[in-house]
Amino acid sequence: MALSTVPAVSASAVAPAPRTVDYVALGDSYASGPGIPTQVDTTCARSDQNYPSLLATVKNWQLTDVSCGGATTAALTGPQGTKPPQLDALDAGTDVVTLTIGGNDLGFSSNLATCARLTSSDPTGNPCQTFFTNTGTDRLAQRVNEIAPSIAEALDSIRQRAPRAKVLVVGYPDLFPDDGVGCTSSPVPLAAGDFAYLRDTGKRLNAMLASQARASGVRYVDTYTPTIGHDMCKPTGERWIEPLVVAAPAAGSHPNAQGRQAMATAVQRALRRVTHHR
Secondary structure, X not given: OOOOOOOOOOHHHOOOOOOOOEEEEEEOHXXXXXXXXXXXXXXXXXXXXXXXXXXXXXXXXXXXXXXXXXXXXXXXXXXXXXEOOHHHHOOOOOOEEEEEOOOOOOXXXXXXXHHHHHHHHOOOOOHHHHHHXXXXXXXHHHHHHHHHHHHHXXXXXXXXXXXXXXEEEEOOOOOOOOOOOOOOOOOOOOOHHHHHHHHHHHHHHHHHHHHHHHHHOOEEEOOOHHHOOOOOOOXXXXXXXXXXXXXXXXXXXXXXXXXXXXXXXXXXXXXXXXXXXX
């Protein structure tokens, strides 16, 4: 009686284990998630529920998150306090990179503080806009133009360090009412006429980021459009951006948990488009 044998399994029949995707998140507080539980790096105000973490969880990617609150483009190539340059997290094995940067180069937090301070001088007018344009030049618009070369240099450096990575520049969400009609309640202490100016400044920054992304051949992720109607003037439950005086676990004028989810979803959709076009 012949012995039965188990057919040998050829090496080609064994499917290789999928390679882990190496994802690096770069950027400022709009990536790090200040105030959102749980804060895993208090120095950088970094949450394990920020948009990079949400994205990595959904995609089952290996995340290296070096985003840090207060980061400017200088923190990409140089130290930020005790933190090493963010670009040091990249190497030839990096598969995906997201970058959210530029708001601190513009002086976002200090500009908002200035606007809030000036409100009492003309609460129904536009004292903030008057302050930033009183020399005959819109200094914030000028500053956006001045930041552009730094964004271009950053994207070039990312390409050099991670030559095969999919790179996505993630823009900023809609902080102020898109129709320009503000809310002058105490959580948002801004003059009625300044909301449209601040909205336009944010749009100008996003447009510059989109332009630099196109020029560098990388994808720009629009997080503004999907967050319209959920700005800081909306009531609790509808707003995805917290007002200057916060009511939810998040930093003032930053996305709350719902805002972070919206940003993660926008990046995920953009990644699908990148894959489709390749």
